[in-house]
Amino acid sequence: MRTLRIISVLVMLALLIVAGAAPAMAQEGQRNLFFYTRYPSQEATVGDTVTFKLTLGTETTPQIVRLGLRNVPNGWTATFRGDGRVIQSAYVEPNNNATFDLRIEPPADVKAGEYQMLAVATGVSQEVTLPIALTLKEKTTNPAGxxxxxxxxxxxxxxxxxxxxxxxxxxxxxxxxxxxxxxxxxxxxxxxxxxxxxxxxxxxxxxxxxxxxxxxxxxxxxxxxxxxxxxxxxxxxxxxxxxxxxxxxTGQPQLLLTTPDGRLSGEARIGEQTEVKLVVSNNGSAPARNIELSASPPVGWTVEFEPKQIPELATDQVVEVTAKVQPSNQAIAGDYLVTFTARPADAAAATSEFRFTVLTSTLWGLVGIALIAVAVVGVGVAVMRFGRR
Known part of the structure; x- marks a missing residue:
């Protein structure tokens, strides 16, 4: 009888343990962030700066993930860096991981030994940690080497x-x-x-x-x-x-200035405004900022841009710009070149030459037609008047 009671108690304890573990396992299954480095344990010499390349991703939910560090030794400098700059967070989405560096700079007077810290990534509903281990060794000096x-x-x-x-x-x-x-x-x-x-x-x-x-x-x-x-x-x-x-x-912007269909020629009329659609794209590895649009037209021509400035153009982003071009009233029919320029504040400018075929104004065509009509009417009146005589 006593043995039966002991067995019953053990069975009840086992059931309680399984029931308590079930929510933890379900919670574990709901996790979607992953955070890793291929080389979490590295060796270096005292005085060296060490860089760990980290990868952060999500399997389900696009989100901004905050980055942090724990257990950093006193006097050490440890920063997350992306695109050559210090970062505090990273954006991740399924099938689009974020890769960045963890740069660790021990102080000059650090002693040789093994040091550990935690890299922490905090998402919308989950926190993941990544143990980092760094073993520092004394510099080997050989006076005869x-x-x-x-x-x-x-x-x-x-x-x-x-x-x-x-x-x-x-x-x-x-x-x-x-x-x-x-x-x-x-x-x-x-x-x-x-x-x-x-x-x-x-x-x-x-x-x-x-x-x-x-x-x-x-x-x-x-x-x-x-x-x-x-x-x-x-x-x-x-x-x-x-x-x-x-x-x-560091990343570098690379601008391209062209038209939506790649055609760099068109027509314009003397004294009339013509709109040209341009596209500015950034094919580089960093955003371009404060892009000024300008033109080098023939003397007497006017060119206006809408917009005149692009505050920022991200990598692989494309922005459409309208150039309003008006030839000089003294221009003659023929072909003219206008150079359009997109100049960012922190990178090389992009230029594009557009060839305009200038035609006479439609107003002068109407005037010509009116003069011809007046001449025809005048001739008709003269014929009628002198024909009666």
Whole structure:
């Protein structure tokens, strides 16, 4: 009997546990945000800036997700960065994930060891966390080896920028050493080592000799905005030195100015206003701001735009503009060129040449017809009058 009671109690406890777990499982099933990085645990040297590439997405609900950090060690700087700028939130929708960087800058006096923090993404009805682990190691110094010194290890530019780093490489040994130069760069980047303007892959060093090198990094393709790390290695026999360079690539607008159908010719009449439909598009990787519309017409012509300015044009966005063109009253029939320009505040301008075939005004045509009619009537009256005689 006692055994039966114990079994009954255990069964009741099991049922209560299952019932309590069911809502948690259902709640878990309702989650739709996901937040990850391919390399959540990294190693670096004391003094290095480390970048984690993060991906945030949703399976169901489009939403703006707030970003935050927890357990950041005192004195550390950690920021989320997208398109080269510090961000606090990201917009996600199904099949359109947001990718951005988490840049971590430990203080100069940080000690070697393992550090952990949490990246937090808070959506409309859900919060997800991503553990980040960073192991810092002491700089290895070899008084009788090779050493790098970089003037500016982090440079900023556009996808078309050639990043040039001034690097001093020193042979601190007492032996002559032939040194090979190697680079480890992200896919789509090219790295060149130069000495006195000449590309090199190796260079001889005498005892205690230093040489100033230029390391040139450029993107071979239109890479997305973000922070990219390039590792460089100098190796000579048993000696070697490594250091990291950072290319901070910001987005760049790229405007195109044309017509809706691509046709860049039309007709206009002397003294009359003609409307031309133009489209301004941004095919770049960053928004274009404060775009001014202008024209270079022949002398005596007037050109007005509606609108005259576009405050902001997002990536892949298209805006229609109307150009109201009026030829000079002194113009003669023929072909004329008018150059339209869309000039943003922070990027290169886009231009388009439009060819106008100028015709005489319809008013002069009506005047001509009226004069001919008057002449015909006059001739008829004269014939009638003199014909009677």
């Amino acid at each position: 090779l050493s790098f010194n970089v003037d500016l290890p982090t440079l900023r530019g556009s996808p078309s920028t050639t990043f040039r780093y001034n690097v001093t490489l020193k042979n601190e040994s007492t032996e002559e050493v032939p040194v090979s130069l190697l680079a480890e760069a992200p896919r789509g980047f090219q790295v060149d080592f130069k000495l006195s303007g000449q590309s090199i892959t190796s260079v001889p060093f005498g005892p205690n000799e230093s040489k100033n090198l230029s390391v040139e990094v450029r993107a071979l393709t239109d890479v997305p905005a973000g922070t990219y790390e390039i590792g460089i290695l100098a190796r000579g026999g048993d000696l070697q030195a490594t250091t990291r360079l950072v290319a901070d690539i």
